[in-house]
Amino acid sequence: MTPTPSSPHVLIEGSPLARSCGSTGVSFEIFERSESRYARPEGWAVALHAILPEFFAAMPDDMPPHNELTHLHPLKLGFEFAFYDPEVSMTKMGYRDDYRDDGEVEVIRANRHRLRDWLLTNLPVQNGKQAVQVEENEDKVTVHFRDGTSATGDILVGADGVKSVVRKHLLKGVDQFEYDKISILTSSLRLEGEDLAEQLALGHSAYMVVLQGPDGVYYRYFVGLDKVAPDGKSADYYFHLAWHDEDAPRDDHWTHSLSAEEIRDFALRAMQNLPRQFRCMVERAKLEDIKVPPLRLVTILLDSLPAGRVTILGDAAHAMTPFLAQGAVHAIKDALSLGKALTTLPDSSRSTIATSLGSYQEVMLARGRQAAMESRMAFADPSLPKTMFARQVVSLPEDRITL
Ligand SMILES: Cc1cc2nc3c(=O)[nH]c(=O)nc-3n(C[C@H](O)[C@H](O)[C@H](O)COP(=O)(O)OP(=O)(O)OC[C@H]3O[C@@H](n4cnc5c(N)ncnc54)[C@H](O)[C@@H]3O)c2cc1C
Structure with missing residues (x-):
């Protein structure tokens, strides 16, 4: 026009x-x-859903195909967001309509740089x-x-x-x-080989665990795939460990003075009762990739x-x-x-x-x-996303992923 x-x-x-x-x-x-x-680090993928038909219809005709926007590209895996509830069992659960792309509801979890380039x-x-x-x-x-x-x-x-x-x-x-009353510790990291296959199997795109730490606090541990390398052999990930914290809005909150090592130790203590495959993300994180001071929401x-x-x-x-x-x-x-x-x-x-x-x-x-x-x-509500998913919880298929 x-x-x-x-x-x-x-x-x-x-x-x-x-x-x-x-x-x-x-x-x-x-x-x-x-x-x-690319000057700004854009460390987390963004899930686009519920808006996709309208969004793509508003784009001009000469836009390239959007199939490479997904953070899973070039792997042939569909979007899947799983959650695990250690108080029930560590089986892979999901809310199927929204949290697994089964061909009916399209969800694109886009790598931000790819989305930015495309836009x-x-x-x-x-x-x-x-x-x-x-x-x-x-x-x-x-x-x-x-x-x-x-x-x-x-x-x-x-x-x-x-x-x-x-x-x-x-x-x-x-x-x-x-500022929200939420503390959130976060890191990026690169995975390859068996580690990558294991994390993809836990949730192709992302997964969440709501866990109670030894201090009685409910933590939400979120692991997300950011992007896969062009050869499909390695991938960039990130994780967040977040909890409700009345004092988080304070400028002098104690998490703001933690070193990367202290952040990693804190996260590992909170997660000490989780199975190895969940904790290993935090164990693998390099100190230089841990966000210091932490993000403020x-x-x-x-x-x-x-x-x-x-x-x-x-x-x-x-x-x-x-x-x-x-x-x-x-x-x-x-x-x-x-x-x-x-x-x-x-x-x-x-x-x-x-x-x-x-x-x-x-x-x-x-x-x-x-x-x-x-x-x-x-x-x-600390029990969320349990209640959020409680509506139509389904078991998601356990995958064996070969790269
Ligand atoms: C950890 C995390 C995970 C998230 N995951 C999701 C998700 O899965 N799904 C979802 O829908 N949302 C998600 N969000 C929210 C989402 O990232 C934001 O809502 C979205 O990026 C907002 O887009 P925006 O364009 O308004 O702002 P931004 O993405 O912040 O873009 C603002 C732009 O403006 C530029 N800018 C800033 N100031 C100036 C200035 N003074 N002059 C010129 N340029 C300027 C910046 O450089 C930037 O390019 C997440 C957010 C966080 C923090």
């Missing part, structure tokens, strides 16, 4: 997920703070453009970058993540985000935003904990609905744009807030 002379010019700050709103025929530019496409097909991105300030007036909006340059357009979309500069502009400098719950020439999407608007795997899905939903709003704008006047973005924001914030609260609740 070719932009018409009256179409607004849209500035998109941040995420390539916003390409689904830039694929609509409007004129747009994308700015990204990273110096290059950026034929799209020019201006790297090294970190937004630091936004100025909005009746006729235009201007975003200023750290390198001293600026860009001016009719609309600015902040897809700039949890610490969004664009959100701060909309909230007039009074930011609104909360953030939830953003916004009721409303002022309507004008500036809006936001994704984590900038409704960051949420990752335990229901909803964050990227909602960022895509936002981008798709914003894309629709942008294509139907009759002119670039402030009132037209404010009406359209105001309607988009109302629906987007209500939906995102709901998902953020559900994601938070999913952790508030």
